[in-house]
Amino acid sequence: MPGITSQVATNDFLNLLTVQLKNQDPIEPVNQEDFIAQLAQFSQLEQTEALNSNFEQLLETTQLTQGMNLVGKQASYTDAVTGEKKTGLVEELIANSGPANLLINGERVGLNLISGVTI
Numbered sequence: 001m002p003g004i005t006s007q008v009a010t011n012d013f014l015n016l017l018t019v020q021l022k023n024q025d026p027i028e029p030v031n032q033e034d035f036i037a038q039l040a041q042f043s044q045l046e047q048t049e050a051l052n053s054n055f056e057q058l059l060e061t062t063q064l065t066q067g068m069n070l071v072g073k074q075a076s077y078t079d080a081v082t083g084e085k086k087t088g089l090v091e092e093l094i095a096n097s098g099p100a101n102l103l104i105n106g107e108r109v110g111l112n113l114i115s116g117v118t119i
Contacts, residue, residue, distance in 0.1 A: 013042050063100040063111055067093040070102060074118035077109050085115070 017038070070090045079086055088105035095101075101108045 010046070060100075064093070064095055067095065067100045067102055067111055070114070070117060075102070075104060075109075075114050076116040076118075077104065077113045078115060079107075080110070080113060 071093055073090055074087060075090050076085065076087045078084070086105070088107075090102050090104055091106075092103040093100060094103055094108060099110060099112075101110055102114070103109075
């Protein structure tokens with residue numbers, strides 16, 4: 001969901017847990033097994049989010065490495081606008097923000113549009 005971050009989810013979970021503990025029935029308190037299960041699920045969620053973040057960083061690093069290796073080589077690609085097959089010298093790797101792009105014949109080309117490379 002857009003706008004929900006790991007920090008927001010953590011705060012919401014802790015606030016909900018605090019309210020639940022404050023308002024529990026003193027005669028029937030929260031079952032310890034349920035409480036431990038909730039904490040385990042939350043811990044698992046945090047670990048999954050951290051793993052996803054690590055995968056995103058790995059993907060970004062891989063794209064940068066692939067792009068750097070193409071600089072100075074002839075590459076075939078599909079023009080994103082026209083769908084035309086083109087070939088040109090990879091002049092530069094552009095990695096300001098978002099996915100990495102290559103500069104070929106003065107055009108920005110996404111790595112996903114590269115169909116071949118000539119050494």
